[in-house]
Amino acid sequence: MDGINQDVKKISDLIDEEGGRQYIKKHLSELHPADIADILETLDKEKKKEVFNLLQTETASNVILEVDDQSREQILEDINKERLTDIVEEMASDEAADLIADLPKDDAKDILEKLHWKDSAEVQKLLKYPEDTAGGIMQTELLSVREEMLVEDAIIQYIALSQEVGNIHNTFIIDKDRKLVGVIPVRRLLVIKPETAISKVMERNVISVNVHEDQEEVAKIFKKYDFVSLPVVDDNGRLAGRILIDDIVDVLIEEASEDMLHMAGIYQDEKIMDPPLRSVRIRLPWLVINLATAILAASVVGLFQDTLQAMVILAMFMPIVAGMGGNAGTQALAVTVRGIALGELDFGNAKKALLNSTIAGLLNGIATGAIMALVAYYWKGNYMLGIVIGLAMIINLFIANFFGIIIPLVLKWLKIDPAVASSIFLTTLTDCIGFISFLGLATLFIKHLV
């Protein structure tokens, strides 16, 4: 990204110079909007606004969609309403709706009034759908042709529409009630005789989603069928809009990274910039549940008070056994949860996965248990302590790896998201088994230990 740093320095220097603006304008006009966005993000607030004002309306419209939230806020803070309206006019309906939804209420109303009535109506329609549904991410600009028409009609409509709307991949075919009945990829229009009837060449098996469908389900459909564009229909099967792959790539990525949050005990889509009270509301319930399970594990320790009293250094080693079980179990869990998410693990091949994981757990238990046994022996000069802690670790790592597969599979079978609930059960188990196996063995061999 050295190129960007050079650009940024040059622009920062030139913006206040005579003739500098002209140079910047020319230079930016040769860049991709995504690259201009990168440059803007690194400029300070005032320069951000100045440089943004140098952009042509169409470029500005693409750039404002690409910059990060903070930069967007800064740029839009006191932007001229007329210019903002022009910029929004350039956007696809879904992008316009997203941008307007983020504006302060009064500004949003203002822009909606200033927009061309047709654009304004489209945007207002889209604003009614929740952000995370098919309706909330679709755009209404699309190519649709009645089934009784000819291929040449589709071509003419395509040529007209493509002056204004980008990324039209499909011709959607509708009947007289606007119901979706077929599809023809635009590039196929090139290879079919223009006088052919649409109904003869259209693909009738058209896959679509309902406007109310959750965006994660939409993402799954894109992933499964390798689509570039997907039509959206209302409850009556009427064509309402279309979703493009680039609208869904971000959903796929966010969804894939959600499991990490879930595994860490964040059950809602918490964002890094969320205010503290929202974080507390999301995180506290899980911490309280964890506290309860930690108290349960502590009460297990309570059962062995006499042993601890007899040999207080056991208290030093006890968290090691529990913690190592937790670590090993979390490894198995992460691989399992990801395997389920990527569709690589199901009930059919679970037995093999379980066997593999349990063997791996046993081997890792033997290895780390042996190391710990030696450390304990050399540190405290007590070979029996070494044996007890080594054995306890082998048991706990074995159990951890076994249940690191079993727990998420059982949750999946119960139709509970494995990423969400697995770690609670697992760490409770590894804590308890860790304490019981170590302090239990110590109690058995207490005569040889002290």
Next chain:
Amino acid sequence: MDGINQDVKKISDLIDEEGGRQYIKKHLSELHPADIADILETLDKEKKKEVFNLLQTETASNVILEVDDQSREQILEDINKERLTDIVEEMASDEAADLIADLPKDDAKDILEKLHWKDSAEVQKLLKYPEDTAGGIMQTELLSVREEMLVEDAIIQYIALSQEVGNIHNTFIIDKDRKLVGVIPVRRLLVIKPETAISKVMERNVISVNVHEDQEEVAKIFKKYDFVSLPVVDDNGRLAGRILIDDIVDVLIEEASEDMLHMAGIYQDEKIMDPPLRSVRIRLPWLVINLATAILAASVVGLFQDTLQAMVILAMFMPIVAGMGGNAGTQALAVTVRGIALGELDFGNAKKALLNSTIAGLLNGIATGAIMALVAYYWKGNYMLGIVIGLAMIINLFIANFFGIIIPLVLKWLKIDPAVASSIFLTTLTDCIGFISFLGLATLFIKHLV
């Protein structure tokens, strides 16, 4: 997915009946290959093979690419070599290369010999590129036109090529040395006069990747520029192939879910079906490092042996303080790592994120600390124990949330992947601070405790 279960049952019943195969053939011909793959995956091994053999070559070619690894292996196990060759002929070069790369060596050689020499040459060229590079995921089938030609030439070539190759979105423009000099989207060919010179209407600012580029970098480019297709060039800038968005969606998803593995201490791309020894090789080093840090934390406990001797129930509560710090820190860490990965957190807005997280940590510390204080008081009838454990938890959760942001940011600044190394540092810290704050406070107030 009830539809699928019905399909599967029906097919299982019909396959052995007279006339049943005919029905299955017809039924499957109406389904999308991805749906046929879903059905095949749930059939038992023998029926899988039988049903697969009923599929037409083109469908079979799509289906074999869609089924999971296990089913693919089963289906290909003793498939007729001629049929497999026909199936491979139907595939795009990148898909053929992927499939052949997975075959036993002798089978692969056999198929490569049977393939049409041109296909075979393409596949062998692709097999030379590592799987995770642009060369390894690109296909060589593409539409390329010399810059001195006319739009109508491009249209003619497109029409010819589209009979065999799907998903052609762009016309790549090359010079006499096959160097990539421009691009025109195929759908634009519809709207330009056929007699126009290519060089007049092509987009010259064409973004491409080198064949050796890592696939994760390729994925980032797709994500940044919202591409559907991206040209690949060799070291001399000559057009070598193209990558489609659906080849990269899986990379984006795998990459997004990789952070979860990293956070859990799995540093390589371990798959759920990996053999135990590979799992051990991947997981053991991290477990050993963790063991070292656990021993470090244990030695902290060792400093307070006298206190523990004086009041052995402290040993019960001590893991609660350390564990809760770890839990809270992991929450902060997951949100931070995800924020960095999704590009929502950088050094510019880190201060605000840090403030938010620290406030959240303090509030969660106060809440869970208060609960724990009450539990300890009622359980052991010792109000001073409640105060000590409550205070220790507030301190530890505060520290955990502070460093849950700081550690990944510092690692990012040092250009180390934050997802990989953060949790080691964090849990060591929360263990040590947990033990020190709790046992330290207990030591200070030991007179009031016992």
